[in-house]
Amino acid sequence: MMAYYVIVFLALISYAGSVEEQSVSFKNCMKSSAGAATSIETIALTSSSSQYQQALQAFEQNPRWVNSSSASTSPTTPLVILTPLTASHIQAAILCTKKLGMQIRVRSGGHDYEGLSFLSYSKAPFVMLDLNKLRSIDINLADETAWVQAGATLGELYYKISKASALHGFPAGICPSIGLGGHISGGGFGTMLRKFGTAADNVVDATIIDANGKILDRKSMGEDLFWAIRGGGGNNFGVVLSWKIKLVRVPPVVTAFNVQRTVAEGATKLILKWQTIADKLPKDLFIRVVAQNTGANSATVQVLFNSFFLGGIDRLMPIMKQSFPELGLQAKDCTEMTWIQSALFFGGHSKDDAPEALLDRVTTFKSSFKAKSDYVRKPIPEAGLEGIWKLLLKEDVQAMLIMEPYGGRMSEIPESEIAFPHRKGNLYNIQYLVKWDVNTAEASSRHVRWMKSLYSYMTPYVSNSPRATYVNYRDLDIGTNKRHNTSFAEASVWGIKYFKANFIRLSQIKKKVDPHNFFRNEQSIPLFS
Ligand SMILES: Cc1cc2nc3c(=O)[nH]c(=O)nc-3n(C[C@H](O)[C@H](O)[C@H](O)COP(=O)(O)OP(=O)(O)OC[C@H]3O[C@@H](n4cnc5c(N)ncnc54)[C@H](O)[C@@H]3O)c2cc1C
Numbered sequence: 407m408m409a410y411y412v413i414v415f416l417a418l419i420s421y422a423g424s425v426e427e428q429s430v431s432f433k434n435c436m437k438s439s440a441g442a443a444t445s446i447e448t449i450a451l452t453s454s455s456s457q458y459q460q461a462l463q464a465f466e467q468n469p470r471w472v473n474s475s476s477a478s479t480s481p482t483t484p485l486v487i488l489t490p491l492t493a494s495h496i497q498a499a500i501l502c503t504k505k506l507g508m509q510i511r512v513r514s515g516g517h518d519y520e521g522l523s524f525l526s527y528s529k530a531p532f533v534m535l536d537l538n539k540l541r542s543i544d545i546n547l548a549d550e551t552a553w554v555q556a557g558a559t560l561g562e563l564y565y566k567i568s569k570a571s572a573l574h575g576f577p578a579g580i581c582p583s584i585g586l587g588g589h590i591s592g593g594g595f596g597t598m599l600r601k602f603g604t605a606a607d608n609v610v611d612a613t614i615i616d617a618n619g620k621i622l623d624r625k626s627m628g629e630d631l632f633w634a635i636r637g638g639g640g641n642n643f644g645v646v647l648s649w650k651i652k653l654v655r656v657p658p659v660v661t662a663f664n665v666q667r668t669v670a671e672g673a674t675k676l677i678l679k680w681q682t683i684a685d686k687l688p689k690d691l692f693i694r695v696v697a698q699n700t701g702a703n704s705a706t707v708q709v710l711f712n713s714f715f716l717g718g719i720d721r722l723m724p725i726m727k728q729s730f731p732e733l734g735l736q737a738k739d740c741t742e743m744t745w746i747q748s749a750l751f752f753g754g755h756s757k758d759d760a761p762e763a764l765l766d767r768v769t770t771f772k773s774s775f776k777a778k779s780d781y782v783r784k785p786i787p788e789a790g791l792e793g794i795w796k797l798l799l800k801e802d803v804q805a806m807l808i809m810e811p812y813g814g815r816m817s818e819i820p821e822s823e824i825a826f827p828h829r830k831g832n833l834y835n836i837q838y839l840v841k842w843d844v845n846t847a848e849a850s851s852r853h854v855r856w857m858k859s860l861y862s863y864m865t866p867y868v869s870n871s872p873r874a875t876y877v878n879y880r881d882l883d884i885g886t887n888k889r890h891n892t893s894f895a896e897a898s899v900w901g902i903k904y905f906k907a908n909f910i911r912l913s914q915i916k917k918k919v920d921p922h923n924f925f926r927n928e929q930s931i932p933l934f935s
């Protein structure tokens with residue numbers, strides 16, 4: 407009898423050709439799972455549903471895949487978008503997709519630069535888990551921690567913390583609509599990284615659902631897996647349900663300043679100086695540099711010194727006078743504010759906007775973009791910077807470099823402490839970004855080509871062996887898994903860039919916790935071999 411069912415079942419898989427049939431098989435499997443039977447139709451969207459496109463694109467940041475390629479090279483979208491309301495829905499979805507030979511992609515905030523949370527370039531049939539209904543945040547001020555579900559955003563977290571305490575914060579990224587699921591999985595850093603490290607450095611526990619559908623916490627997953635999920639990249643080891651984070655203490659008053667100079671006004675010399683001090687300044691001070699053209703026909707490059715200080719103007723001014731007098735910073739350039747106001751300020755709002763603006767998950771402004779990143783370990787000489795300006799002025803859409811200083815706490819944490827590896831010896835991280843409004847195949851290939859020429863130009867000035875890069879600024883150009891069983895050696899081409907020596911341990915842990923390589927995508931950690 408059993409054998410009969412197995413045969414019928416296998417036959418069903420091989421004949422389940424059409425997208426509609428596969429979606430129905432998945433939904434039927436979900437309906438027959440304990441705990442998931444209720445309301446499957448209301449939480450599962452198939453491509454024939456009128457809400458499917460909206461749900462697919464709601465949180466996406468980079469629609470570069472739209473209009474950019476032919477049907478043969480364009481990525482596929484989910485067979486089913488499932489919005490779990492409980493952990494049991496995720497458990498059932500893992501078991502059902504596994505049984506039906508489908509893959510799973512998880513989306514928390516949808517900010518993946520290459521859209522890997524909702525697209526498949528290998529065209530494998532997959533179900534997307536959209537975690538946007540799993541976003542509770544429970545703050546425990548008594549022990550200065552919080553449990554946050556993976557579908558919550560940074561803005562929601564910052565807002566909730568500020569409602570509970572004016573003296574606590576959390577060191578994570580700058581854009582409020584980023585999801586905590588993907589962000590912490592890749593590390594996550596923002597204005598407080600020099601003081602407190604990455605978001606992943608401040609995680610003390612987590613719950614995750616593994617490839618067998620089991621819910622594990624730190625104790626039951628063990629220290630290897632708990633190490634791997636802090637910076638080893640999303641969608642590799644399981645579905646993170648929640649993180650327990652350590653809140654950090656922030657002063658009642660912080661200070662922000664923006665000083666802008668063009669290259670014509672001598673900004674190059676300021677950057678030369680900045681490169682020698684930015685990683686050595688007191689940990690309370692973060693000065694990042696944004697250098698950009700001004701779109702088509704820009705005459706000069708604009709350079710912004712965009713800064714955050716954990717303290718008031720009184721304490722900031724003497725530090726600036728001593729370390730960076732060339733910038734000519736004056737008290738009137740600085741604005742004192744609360745920590746939550748700084749989250750608004752850096753998140754693209756005004757500090758005086760209602761903090762509820764941080765709760766907005768859907769970005770009204772999104773545009774197609776291509777980005778890459780590097781780590782700089784020795785100052786780039788003047789001639790090197792001048793070459794970058796020439797390239798920026800050649801591009802006819804908005805193009806920029808964002809240079810974020812490391813040092814401080816980042817240099818104190820050993821490379822092997824958690825899976826995120828970029829520590830001592832880095833002066834700063836550079837992100838290169840080019841963005842354009844209306845995407846076409848021609849626009850996409852032209853701007854990506856420009857980005858590649860900049861990346862190639864940068865080779866002598868940035869880290870090498872490996873040429874390190876940040877997994878949260880995902881870049882599929884550095885290499886992808888070609889097959890289900892892409893070997894460790896093949897994947898090392900890109901894996902070592904993201905994870906340095908930690909790639910080996912990640913791959914060993916992958917083999918142990920997901921031996922059938924169930925959680926996978928174009929850049930998932932391969933099984934160690
Ligand atoms: C506008 C913008 C600004 C940014 N600013 C910063 C910044 O200041 N600092 C910084 O460090 N980064 C920044 N990033 C990068 C950001 O940290 C990454 O894109 C991050 O991975 C996004 O997480 P997400 O949950 O929003 O994305 P998603 O697209 O949902 O997920 C990203 C990856 O993680 C996987 N994943 C998602 N949720 C889970 C989960 N629960 N369990 C397991 N795997 C999961 C996905 O499958 C995907 O592979 C920015 C990105 C954008 C678009």
Ligand SMILES: *[C@@H]1O[C@H](CO)[C@@H](O)[C@H](O)[C@H]1NC(C)=O
Nearest residue numbers: 469472473774843844845846
């Ligand atoms: C795709 O092309 C159409 C038609 O030119 C355009 O209106 C739309 O904005 C493009 N989509 C993106 C994401 O650029």
Ligand SMILES: *[C@@H]1O[C@H](CO)[C@@H](O)[C@H](O)[C@H]1NC(C)=O
Nearest residue numbers: 889890891892893894896935
């Ligand atoms: C990967 O699997 C294919 C068949 O699925 C096999 O032919 C190939 O040899 C395998 N490659 C490696 C590196 O194991």
